[in-house]
Amino acid sequence: MSLVTCKDQPRSNISDDDIHPFLDQGGILLTCSVHLARNLRQYVDRSRQEYQSVWSSPKILPWSAWLEDMWDTAMLSGQIPPLRLLSSQHEKKVWQQIIVEDSSSELVYPAGLARQAQNAWRLWLDHEHPHGQNRLGQESVNQSFFAWAQKFSEICRANGWVSQAELPWKLVNYLSATSPPITASVALAGFDRLTPAQECLLDFLQERGVSIVLYERSPRQARIMAQPCTDPEEEIRLAASWAFRQLEESPERRLGIIVPDLEARKKSLQRNLDEILFPQKRLSITSRDGVCPYRFSTGESLASFSMIRDAIVLLEFQFQDISLNSLTTILLSPYLPGWSEEYHARADLALFLRETGAQQVKPGQLAAMIRDQASCPVLLQALQSILPYQFGSKDSLFPQQWVQRFISLLQEAGWGQGRALDDREMNLLDAWKQLLNGFSAAQEIWGRLTLENALSHLREMATETVFQAEQGDVPIEVVGIHDCAGLQFDAVWLLGWHDGVWPERRYRNPLISADVQKRWGITAASEELTCEDAATITRNIFSSANEIQVGLPRVDGDQLLQPSPMISDYLDDKAHSQVYRIEELPRLYSLQKTSSIESFSEKPIPFQSGKKVHGGSAILELQSACPFQAFACFRLHVKAPSRTQVGPSERLHGSLLHAVLERFWDQVGDRNTLAGMDQGEVQGRVKTIIDSIFHEQLQSKGMRFSENWEDMMKSRLLDLVMNWLNLERSRDDFSVTDRECSSMTDVGGLKLRIKIDRVDQIHHGQDLLLIDYKTGRVSPSGWFSERPEDPQLPLYCRALHQKGRMVRGLALGLIRKDGVALLGLAADEGFPDKIKPFHKHELGQQYQSWEQMLQDWDRVLEGLAQDFLMGKATPDPRKFPETCRYCRLQTLCRIDEMRKAL
Ligand code: SF4
Structure with missing residues (x-):
């Protein structure tokens, strides 16, 4: 094998003026990144449109793709032997197997170490010839890594594999005896410096007559402006607003938003940019309406897309129970057949499954x-x-x-047939096919696998595969700091350039010594190199546009922010300051461009007289908490999904408890009978009731739980009921006259169906005590104020009075794990301990009499009922943010957006 020495050669430059003739003559433009290749392709296409109507596709490729192309061409023409080029994922797998088999290592996370080994191997091969005279010795690298690297070379040699990092050297060595597969000129774009491996290959090509030049775009003199703002969120909205204005003035402008920590801020950026620049994305269930005007320089993990996630979950269903969350995504998946016809029924089913509290479903x-x-x-x-x-x-x-089985199964399930796929989803489908091809193509690496292992590898590969949909030419690019080499814009916003993130902290690969990495010039090897590199990147960015806006947020949470020291020199007195005000933010950029703006009236829509409303006290409770909640739930019939929880829902517990107590008092009737029973007898009776209630209720609700869950629920219920009955036993005589009684009541014209838990006759039948069982935290204070928290008992009390039954006491029967109590208010003394006379309560003492208090409650209830009937539906939480915290209608009422706008 012959060795080729690298040598420094000055290379000539070409500029923007030369790039079209260069490409027209078949020249190849190589870029340092995928993003720059995409950007330059669009730049060339755009500028050609100005003077040509037809042109051939320019050859603009990222370096890595070009190497692979050259490798394939040389192999197909027989210039090099048929060696298999390992994909990055396959290579990582080989490293991982080597590391796991290395018995001297006891590893917690071999995949992480395999990634570091792969990276160290690349660094090594980028800077040293694998068989060169100065090759690394054991002393320069971690000893284990040295052994792994030797093993890796042996395995690759034995199997006829080549890693990507070896390509430049292998190409030079194999092609030195023949002519290279390219003869065209090559121009390099965006390379701040070349690695020795790259230099070596380029020198070799140059010696063989290939012209190598540098494509350097003329630096721009930027007008720099500072944009002070409160915090990072506000800065993002200002940047979006600035982009909107720029495009409104001139839609041909090309804008950049450059973000040092792009990955960390991507979600927030996407949300705010969509809100201002691409609002129809939020208005549409699919992403097919309109064209998103911005693009991120980095893609997303393939596994993060719901289409791919759904496919993997369907496959995993073959060997394991599915978690409730995964199941919900399957039920709501637009990729399964029948989605459009059954969408609502499937959503109901998903809600129902949440109610059951089941965590895993077979x-x-x-x-x-x-x-x-x-x-x-x-x-x-x-x-x-x-x-x-x-x-x-x-x-x-x-x-x-x-893979054959997976494909058949997904076809049988009709995956991908829920609705017509849009362009992005078609791209995703292609990416999925490539993933399956990649998985099936490397049998010798994976060997035989069980279903579980096969799916685990497939999921891991999908997670590590970065997907970016083709978007065509877009005016705004949101770019990470390491993707902006070679880019030029009309105007740029530097977003989040504070001292906490720039210069960034880099981590040196621990498998190669710091001295060797310094010799190679790896920036992470020393602070000095990191700062030098950051200064170069900053300088290049400041000469990449005609206008540069620098966002200057003051705080992030409780942390004070300072501009990065790298940019302070650029922000001297000459910097113009200009503040975009949030109130002036333009809205709906794309919507304005694609559709007409719809205007709507905020006038309330009264309830049609005579129309039935389905709901009870909850209508008034929600109307009091927030009029919009009542409107959404009882007029729009919105059902918000309950939170996922382990085991059965609290609601189910509550309903079982009510049913058990109802049946118990049906059978026992009064306190005297209860007192005459011994503890064992009461317990036996309650147990029997619980068994029969479980059987009836779960069957009627179509719910199924495992035996263990049922046993736990029953035992919990038995404890609660026994504690409660012990309290009942200690009371003075009473008899239970009403149990779970349903009836209709009228409140200011609103007809409500109510169900009163219980009414007791006390004081030898002279007084009525109204009891409502509660398992949560409530108190009588919730019955007062213009917007009462808990208007249920005042409503029941009013309903009984309408029937001529005067109630003299109201009580909350608190039945909780941490204790039981009977808590309430009464007309006078003589009720159980914690049922105080109303005038001794801090909110009750404002009234002269029990009757006056009840009349005032009636007034409040009628007001709430009137508001509901008149269609009052303002998002107006009783107490912000507490009331909204447990409400799941934020996406519908848009309270956050409304408060931002205030
Ligand atoms: S989130 Fe707040 S404002 Fe919106 S409906 Fe719920 S309680 Fe009302």
């Missing part, structure tokens, strides 16, 4: 539930068609065989 269980509900026949058919697959989890197959 495939058969799910099919049975869907069958019971009888509302999603298409989904049922899709699931039933894949249930018989049930691949044996012990089968051990090669990846290619698994």
Whole structure:
């Protein structure tokens, strides 16, 4: 094998004026990054449109793609032997296997170490010839890594594999005896410096007659402006507003938003940019309406897209129970057949599953539930068609065989057929196919796998694969600091350039010594090199545009922010300051461009007289908490999903508790009978009631729980009920006259169905005590004020009075794990301990009499009912933010946006 020495050669330059002739003559433009290749392709296409109507596609490639192309061409023409080029993921797998097999290592996270080894191997090969005279010795690298690298070389040699890092050297060595597969000229764009491996290959090509030049764009003199603002969130909104204005003035402008910590801020950026520049994305269920005017320089993990996630979950369903969250995504997946027809029924099913509190669902269980509900026949058919697959989890197959099974299963399930796919989803589908191809193509690396292992590798590969949809030419690029080499813009916003993130902290690869890395000029090897590199990047950015806006947020939370020291020299007295005001933010950029703005009236829409409203005291409770909540739930019939929780919901617990107590008092009737029973007898009776209630209620609700869950629920319920009955036993005589009584009541014209938990006759039948069982934290204070927190008991009290039954006491029967109590207010003394006379309560003492207090409550209830009937639906939480905290309607009422606008 011959060695080729690198040598420094001055290279000539070409500029913007030369780039078209250069490309027209078949020249290849190589870029330092994928992002720059994409940007320059669009720049060339745009400028050609000005003077040509037809042109051939320019050859503009990132360095890595060019190397692979050259490798494939040389192999196809027989210039090099048929060696297999390892993908990055396959290479990592090989490193991982070597590391795991190394018995001297006891590792917690071999995948992480494999990534470091892969990176160290690349650094090594970028800077040293693998067989050169100055090659690294054991003393320069971590000893284990040295051994792993030797093993890696042996394995690659034995199997005929080549890693990406070796390509430049291998190409030079294999092609030195023949002519290179390219003859065209090559121009380099965006390379601040070349690695020795790159230099070596380029020198070799130059010696073979290939012209190598540098494409250097003329630096620009930027007008710099500072933009002081409060915090990073405000800065993002200002930047979006600035971009909007720029495009409004001149849609041809090309803008950059350059962010040092782009990955950390991506979500917040996306949210705010969408809100101002691409609002229709939020108005549409699909992403197909309009064209997003911005693009990020970095893509997303393939596994993070719901289409791919759904496919993997469907496959995982073959060997494991599915978590409730995954199941919800499957039920709401637009990629399964019948989605548009069954969307609402599937959403209801997802809500129902949440109510059950089940954390894991078996495939058969799910099919049975869907069958019971009888509302999603298409989904049922899709699931039933894949249930018989049930691949044996012990089968051990090669990846290619698994991939065939996966494809058949997804076809049977109709994955991808829920609705027509848009362009981005078609790209995703291609990426998924490539992923499967990549997985099945490397049998020798994976060997035979069980289903679980095969899916685990596939998921890992999907997670590590970066996907970026083709977007065409867009006016705004949001770029990470390491993707902006070579880019030029009309105007740039530097976002979040504070001293905490720039210069950034870099981590040196620990597998190669610091001295060697310094010799190579690796920036992470020393602070000096890091600062030098950061200064160069900053200088290049400040000469990449005609106008530069520098955002200067003052604080982030409780942390004071200072501008990065790298930019302070640019922000001297000459910097113009200009402040964009949030109130003036332009809105709906794309919407204005694509559709007409719809105007709407905020006038309330009264409830149609005579129309039935389905709901009870909850209507008044929600109207009091926030008029919009009541409107959304009882007029729009919005159902917000309950939070996922382990085990059965609190609501189910509450309903079982009510049912048990109702039946107990049906049978026992009064306190005297209870007192005559011994503890064992009471417990036996309660147990029997609990068993029968469970059987009836769970069956009627179509709920299924494991035996363990049922046992736990029953035992918890038994404890609660026994504690409560002990308290009842200690009371003076009473008899229970009403239990879970349903009736209709009228409040200011609003007819409500109510269900009173219980009414007791006390004081030898002279007085009525109204009791409401509660398992949460409530108190009688919730019955007062213009917007009472808990208007339920005042409403029940009013309903009984309307029937001529005068109530002299109201009580909350608190039945909780941490204790039981009977808490309330009464007309006078003589009620159980914690039921105080009303005038001794701090909010009750304002009234002269019990009757006056009840009349005032009636007035408040009628006011709330009137507001509901008149259609008052303002998002007006009783107490912000507490009331909103447990409400799940934020996306509908847009309270956050409204408060931002205030
Ligand atoms: S989130 Fe707040 S404002 Fe919106 S509906 Fe709920 S309580 Fe009302």
